[in-house]
Amino acid sequence: MSPTRNPNPRCAICGGELRDTTITHQVTEGTQVYLFEHVPAQVCQACGEIWIEEAVLQRIDRLAAAPADVQCLRCASS
Ligand SMILES: [Zn+2]
Secondary structure, three states: OOOOOOOOOEOOOOOOEEEEEEEEEEEEEOOEEEEEEEEEEEEEOOOOOEEOOHHHHHHHHHHHHOHHHOOOHHHHOO
């Protein structure tokens, strides 16, 4: 079997089809609330669940922990 990434991933909850989209993702760090716009994500066409890639989530966590380094997530995540 090939270890390459499945180009058509399925929803881990219902098995529905996922479609690429961008979302606004909110992160709360203590008393601070950060809004990340244009976050690349996938939405399930069946149940509406939103999935964000692990690498993107890690990047968001880092940005929220170091607000001085906040940059354009869309530009940095290609
Ligand atoms: Zn689903």
